[in-house]
Amino acid sequence: xxxxxxxxxxxxxxxxxxxxxxxxxxxxxxxxxxxxxxxxxxxxxxxxxxxxxxxxxxxxxxxxxxxxxxxxxxxxxxxxxxxxxxxxxxxxxxxxxxxxxxxxxxxxxxxxxxxxxxxxxxxxxxxxxxxxxxxxxxxxxxxxxxxxxxxxxxxxxxxxxxxxxxxxxxxxxxxxxxxxxxxxxxxxxxxxxxxxxxxxxxxxxxxxxxxxxxxxxxxxxxxxxxxxxxxxxxxxxxxxxxxxxxxxxxxxxxxxxxxxxxxxxxxxxxxxxxxxxxxxxxxxxxxxxxxxxxxxxxxxxxxxxxxxxxxxxxxxxxxxxxxxxxxxxxxxxxxxxxx
Amino acid sequence: xxxxxxxxxxxxxxxxxxxxxxxxxxxxxxxxxxxxxxxxxxxxxxxxxxxxxxxxxxxxxxxxxxxxxxxxxxxxxxxxxxxxxxxxxxxxxxxxxxxxxxxxxxxxxxxxxxxxxxxxxxxxxxxxxxxxxxxxxxxxxxxxxxxxxxxxxxxxxxxxxxxxxxxxxxxxxxxxxxxxxxxxxxxxxxxxxxxxxxxxxxxxxxxxxxxxxxxxxxxxxxxxxxxxxxxxxxxxxxxxxxxx
Numbered sequence: 001x002x003x004x005x006x007x008x009x010x011x012x013x014x015x016x017x018x019x020x021x022x023x024x025x026x027x028x029x030x031x032x033x034x035x036x037x038x039x040x041x042x043x044x045x046x047x048x049x050x051x052x053x054x055x056x057x058x059x060x061x062x063x064x065x066x067x068x069x070x071x072x073x074x075x076x077x078x079x080x081x082x083x084x085x086x087x088x089x090x091x092x093x094x095x096x097x098x099x100x101x102x103x104x105x106x107x108x109x110x111x112x113x114x115x116x117x118x119x120x121x122x123x124x125x126x127x128x129x130x131x132x133x134x135x136x137x138x139x140x141x142x143x144x145x146x147x148x149x150x151x152x153x154x155x156x157x158x159x160x161x162x163x164x165x166x167x168x169x170x171x172x173x174x175x176x177x178x179x180x181x182x183x184x185x186x187x188x189x190x191x192x193x194x195x196x197x198x199x200x201x202x203x204x205x206x207x208x209x210x211x212x213x214x215x216x217x218x219x220x221x222x223x224x225x226x227x228x229x230x231x232x233x234x235x236x237x238x239x240x241x242x243x244x245x246x247x248x249x250x251x252x253x254x255x256x257x258x259x260x261x262x263x264x265x266x267x268x269x270x271x272x273x274x275x276x277x278x279x280x281x282x283x284x285x286x287x288x289x290x291x292x293x294x295x296x297x298x299x300x301x302x303x304x305x306x307x308x309x310x311x312x313x314x315x316x317x318x319x320x321x322x323x324x325x326x327x328x329x330x331x332x333x334x335x336x337x338x339x
Numbered sequence: 340x341x342x343x344x345x346x347x348x349x350x351x352x353x354x355x356x357x358x359x360x361x362x363x364x365x366x367x368x369x370x371x372x373x374x375x376x377x378x379x380x381x382x383x384x385x386x387x388x389x390x391x392x393x394x395x396x397x398x399x400x401x402x403x404x405x406x407x408x409x410x411x412x413x414x415x416x417x418x419x420x421x422x423x424x425x426x427x428x429x430x431x432x433x434x435x436x437x438x439x440x441x442x443x444x445x446x447x448x449x450x451x452x453x454x455x456x457x458x459x460x461x462x463x464x465x466x467x468x469x470x471x472x473x474x475x476x477x478x479x480x481x482x483x484x485x486x487x488x489x490x491x492x493x494x495x496x497x498x499x500x501x502x503x504x505x506x507x508x509x510x511x512x513x514x515x516x517x518x519x520x521x522x523x524x525x526x527x528x529x530x531x532x533x534x535x536x537x538x539x540x541x542x543x544x545x546x547x548x549x550x551x552x553x554x555x556x557x558x559x560x561x562x563x564x565x566x567x568x569x570x571x572x573x574x575x576x577x578x579x580x581x582x583x
Contacts, residue, residue, distance in 0.1 A: 173562075174558060174561075204557055204560055204561070206561055206563070211557060213554070234505075234553065234554075235504075235553075235554040238504045238505070305543075307546075308543050328502055328503060328504065329458070330456075330457060330458070330501070330502030330503075331502040331503060333457060334501070334504050334506065
């Protein structure tokens with residue numbers, strides 16, 4: 001194990017005085033100092049003074065906190081965290097999947113590493129039980145989905161997909177972030193000093209500027225899945241879905257297919273039709289496609305507004321699309337105003 | 340790409356260019372809408388829009404059209420929209436920002452001093468003689484732009500009768516914070532039958548502000564507005580309007 005990993009191992013267990021690290025670890029004083037300085041520069045550790053002694057501890061950043069968990073779990077599983085967290089190991093680790101078996105040649109191709117290097121790393125992963133054989137000759141392996149270290153590494157290495165890019169003709173005081181639990185956990189660390197709320201939990205933290213509204217999703221959502229999720233909310237119908245349409249990033253055939261699976265064709269078709277009655281934003285042929293697939297089952301569109309009753313304009317659309325409408329047409333018009 | 344993600348200097352340039360357009364007609368119009376709320380509320384109003392909405396007497400419109408003859412126009416639901424493509428006056432090297440910037444329009448919509456309700460005959464008429472002068476600073480120029488805006492009470496009265504979406508609800512809450520409530524009620528009562536619109540939308544505004552699952556609930560709290568205080572003000576206005 002190198003100095004860096006040794007220092008991180010000890011600091012993962014508890015904060016240490018620098019003098020203590022020098023005494024405990026079999027490395028030179030300058031090497032330990034240089035490592036501590038490097039780790040401080042990366043933001044992974046922080047130094048503080050207590051009763052004249054300098055204490056080093058892991059910082060409260062997400063990466064540092066996740067590293068702590070990985071170090072503890074790896075050490076207690078007999079896995080060298082130094083080898084595990086090397087870029088080449090992570091490359092091979094990323095190329096292995098839970099569902100699909102991979103051969104050494106396939107791993108070599110996807111990582112760009114030499115065959116011998118791949119063989120060595122795969123050997124390490126098999127020995128650590130992070131990967132398991134599906135076949136020995138020729139070697140076919142899969143990831144061990146039950147291994148705790150794999151779960152931690154997945155979180156540690158996950159990156160956010162590029163945000164849905166939509167141009168807004170103005171600025172809005174919030175951003176809605178739909179992410180997997182692993183990604184949200186990471187974001188919590190990043191947003192801790194800003195305003196944020198987590199949908200469904202009641203937690204709201206005030207910030208000085210933009211509010212991040214985070215919602216947890218089982219998986220990364222496509223634009224069409226996002227649309228269907230938002231269309232069932234007030235702000236979705238009155239603003240966010242309109243912006244999605246405006247962005248021209250919706251594949252309407254995919255939307256139709258998904259809406260069909262979720263019994264939402266009447267609702268979505270009706271919504272697009274209403275928008276078009278205000279301003280042509282969706283091709284008429286799309287509305288026709290939805291119309292062709294209309295369901296006989298009557299649905300309620302925007303139940304949360306039911307208690308305020310109807311406004312009087314709904315009948316034509318209700319009959320056409322077999323839905324019970326509780327939309328606020330004025331609010332939708334307002335939302336379309338910026339297009 | 341969201342405007343929020345533009346580099347600060349690009350955002351400032353867009354705003355400055357919008358204000359330059361406004362400067363051409365600043366003496367001829369009263370600024371309403373998002374910019375008016377922003378000018379009145381300052382930093383409390385973290386929601387704002389780039390589009391400039393203005394009102395003017397009908398007889399002024401030809402003069403304004405002459406002054407803005409270099410801009411393109413389109414007729415809108417409310418009045419005339421003057422617009423032009425945004426041409427950056429700052430260097431942009433990022434390709435993604437360049438592409439996004441090409442979509443930006445600088446827009447100014449000017450109409451008669453009447454906010455009309457779409458589905459009915461109700462309207463709110465601004466008294467153009469009762470305006471306040473407020474200053475807006477450019478980002479990259481030392482000059483200060485002085486514009487005319489309605490009072491916070493008048494703007495609050497309008498917002499309360501508009502649809503109960505999160506934007507109008509948030510604006511109403513910010514404006515009510517700085518308004519004399521009785522003057523808001525008076526402004527509502529003075530205007531045609533705007534009180535009918537306010538009453539029609541009041542329950543929704545209250546319900547949405549109170550509901551922790553709603554966006555405006557979170558936005559209000561984040562802006563430091565006490566939900567209970569806002570709801571009580573709405574209820575007071577409602578009671579006063581019901582009494583006639």
